[in-house]
Amino acid sequence: MKYPSGIKKNHIEREITYGNRGMSLEEDLNQSNAYYREIGKAYIYKKPTPIKVTKVVYPSSREAIIKEAFFEMPSTTDYNGIYQGFYIDFEAKETTNKTSFPLANIHPHQIEHLRNVLSQGGICFLVVRFTTQNLTFLLMGEKLMKFLDEFDRKSIPLAYFQKEGNLIKEKYRPRIDYLEVIDQINGGMNRGKSKTFQS
Numbered sequence: 001m002k003y004p005s006g007i008k009k010n011h012i013e014r015e016i017t018y019g020n021r022g023m024s025l026e027e028d029l030n031q032s033n034a035y036y037r038e039i040g041k042a043y044i045y046k047k048p049t050p051i052k053v054t055k056v057v058y059p060s061s062r063e064a065i066i067k068e069a070f071f072e073m074p075s076t077t078d079y080n081g082i083y084q085g086f087y088i089d090f091e092a093k094e095t096t097n098k099t100s101f102p103l104a105n106i107h108p109h110q111i112e113h114l115r116n117v118l119s120q121g122g123i124c125f126l127v128v129r130f131t132t133q134n135l136t137f138l139l140m141g142e143k144l145m146k147f148l149d150e151f152d153r154k155s156i157p158l159a160y161f162q163k164e165g166n167l168i169k170e171k172y173r174p175r176i177d178y179l180e181v182i183d184q185i186n187g188g189m190n191r192g193k194s195k196t197f198q199s
Contacts, residue, residue: 025129026092028175029078032175033079033081033174035174036174041083043081044080045079047077076109076113086123087117087123089117091106091114092126093106093127093129094128094131097155098132101155102154103148103156104154118142123182125140125178130158136170137167137168139166166181
């Protein structure tokens, strides 16, 4: 598929081998979000990618195969929703790089989107998994912007995630309990309290 305005999407096929579980970060997050919804804790969803289908073939009366489609507009981030009155918006990425997270994995329009969410008082962050080490970090949007504004680098070192981010420990349910991290950062997010989030 093709992005508008010359934005290209690279398709990288790789085997996820951490713990021999075969689960991708996206699958883990989707399961975690389903659990949050099931218990009424939060309502956070993966955003659908806006595409326009231009060519379809019908091998039979019951089948339709999309042969050609393109992205109508650049997508923003992967997930958004609401948690205890707070707007949540985040991007999830995996990398096989052992020492850093390549910033080429995030498009400029996604960075702009995260800045806009921050400017409106929303909670935004990155969830990044270093697949080789099986380490998953949550990096708050403010910390991401601080790095981008202060450093002229093409990647974020693992050490920055270890210092400024928060390690997300894997569980049974939810698999990736990122809301627990959000609660820890803010000292607890309870209904009826001020809706001012502390990063």
